[in-house]
Ligand SMILES: Nc1ncnc2c1ncn2[C@@H]1O[C@H](COP(=O)(O)OP(=O)(O)O)[C@@H](O)[C@H]1O
């Protein structure tokens with residue numbers, strides 16, 4: 001079945017304390033597709049990623065299915081073994097834990113035979129230029145761009161069913177964007193649904209998404225084909241707000257961001 | 266043996282050199298004027314000793330030696346081995362260094378002038394008792410210009426139940442020498458003993474000493490170690506410490522950077538569990554100009570264990586152009602475990618680079634989340650993090666062959682606690 005959902009999110013609401021961050025988000029990503037999520041800073045993209053990964057510290061309601069299985073009841077590690085992994089926007093440095101051996105262990109945790117995993121690790125490392133980091137501790141002393149390579153390397157090596165790539169392209173130079181985009185293209189396939197979070201359309205020049213979702217203030221406000229990314233490229237988020245008749249989020253007191261008045265449409 | 270300390274001192278000194286007899290008598294007098302320390306004294310803050318030296322008996326000879334342990338077993342090539350049982354030097358396998366008891370060195374002024382002089386008996390009742398009652402100690406002498414790669418391994422063992430023992434190791438390095446010494450302290454399983462060892466080292470100009478100390482006593486043992494190292498011009502000292510402890514395991518280490526350009530680098534790990542108390546007191550004194558110190562220890566505690574780390578780095582006014590860094594990081598793995606970590610710098614010059622840092626806390630949630638988000642089970646992720654925490658220090662231990670058993674020892678403590686649901 002071609003459009004069996006890899007990831008299915010219904011009415012997801014997330015808050016921290018009194019602050020609502022996601023406000024009833026819906027998202028369906030079928031196997032075999034790449035869905036771009038674009039949205040301004042602070043719209044909740046990383047929160048969505050963390051909540052899907054199972055990070056603690058959020059109050060969560062709604063329903064999420066991973067390949068038909070209820071996701072929200074699982075622990076962080078169960079979600080990963082069930083097939084959902086993310087490349088983090090801001091991955092932490094983990095002292096003393098070598099990247100290569102860690103990914104081998106992660107493969108073993110999924111039941112992948114060591115010899116197969118060895119092959120996947122070297123192929124993925126070659127593909128994204130992560131070879132030099134394998135012997136180092138995770139993200140230890142890596143530049144911003146190198147961290148992105150390290151993250152996409154892990155996803156490519158571990159081949160999840162749902163890959164959430166949170167701003168895998170930010171802070172990269174042109175060559176690196178191409179490398180990372182090539183990796184995403186290689187990852188693409190019938191067994192995986194990819195959520196490609198970005199706030200530039202740059203990477204989308206190399207990876208044509210099946211669907212583009214625009215996220216603002218905790219919900220998906222618009223969904224379309226690749227042409228939606230072109231509209232964003234030309235008119236920015238303001239163009240989308242204007243078309244949909246949306247006001248932007250209430251400004252923080254004291255900020256004078258031009259897009260923040262209630263009369264901007 | 267037994268008997269009053271006076272009669273023991275007389276017996277130990279019988280037939281030996283006068284200077285050593287005098288040392289012992291003076292120490293005995295100092296002992297008589299001191300009492301057991303309390304936590305009111307700065308150097309003994311944070312700990313309450315629940316024992317007394319008088320609770321233990323000195324013994325007049327060595328008990329049966331223990332089997333070789335995993336640490337000395339890991340060092341295949343050595344430049345000499347010596348075993349000291351209950352404070353009494355036993356088997357000595359000399360190698361390329363001059364290794365033997367003090368009696369062998371009585372004609373060598375550079376040894377006899379220094380032997381027993383590093384630690385001041387007035388410093389504590391333990392220091393005084395050690396100097397008074399130590400049998401003729403072990404001497405490692407490196408003649409001028411001699412450099413030796415493979416370590417000298419000294420195995421200090423406490424094996425007689427109820428005994429107090431006073432091992433003494435004196436390292437004398439002439440000019441432009443190099444040696445690596447590994448001192449293992451341990452005791453027979455399940456016995457209550459008091460171990461009061463001293464290592465003193467005198468590093469001549471341009472000398473290079475690597476000293477690794479391993480404390481691997483049984484949980485019923487108490488150990489109060491008092492070490493001091495004095496460094497000459499342009500000399501270097503590397504210290505590795507592996508502290509698996511005793512019930513109470515104290516290590517007071519003083520390093521005097523006396524000569525211009527002298528430096529010390531210390532790296533170590535310790536891990537306390539059950540109701541262990543691991544008590545580190547590190548004193549570094551910069552006297553010479555352009556001296557450098559870098560002290561970095563990492564430790565973990567679980568169950569009801571306590572770790573104390575106080576580092577006092579003093580930079581005298583004449584120590585211009587100095588650099589001094591001290592760092593102590595601790596993992597607190599159970600609610601009932603605690604850490605007192607207090608780095609201190611006392612600076613009497615303004616021409617220096619320095620810094621200190623200290624931290625104590627549980628495993629980082631963010632790190633756990635990261636590892637688990639790739640599918641590792643929580644307990645496995647925790648083990649990797651504990652291992653990773655120590656790894657930075659393990660790889661800096663000066664004797665590479667000790668990395669394996671050291672890593673295993675700390676990881677085993679955590680692994681066992683995890684399996685038994687204690688962490
Ligand atoms: N743990 C948190 N506590 C409070 N507010 C948070 C927390 N995490 C995110 N937020 C807020 O939620 C909003 C969305 O953040 P984020 O998901 O990082 O956005 P994006 O990734 O789209 O830039 C921001 O206003 C941010 O400040």
Ligand SMILES: [Mg+2]
Pocket residue numbers: 045046047089166167
């Ligand atoms: Mg983000």
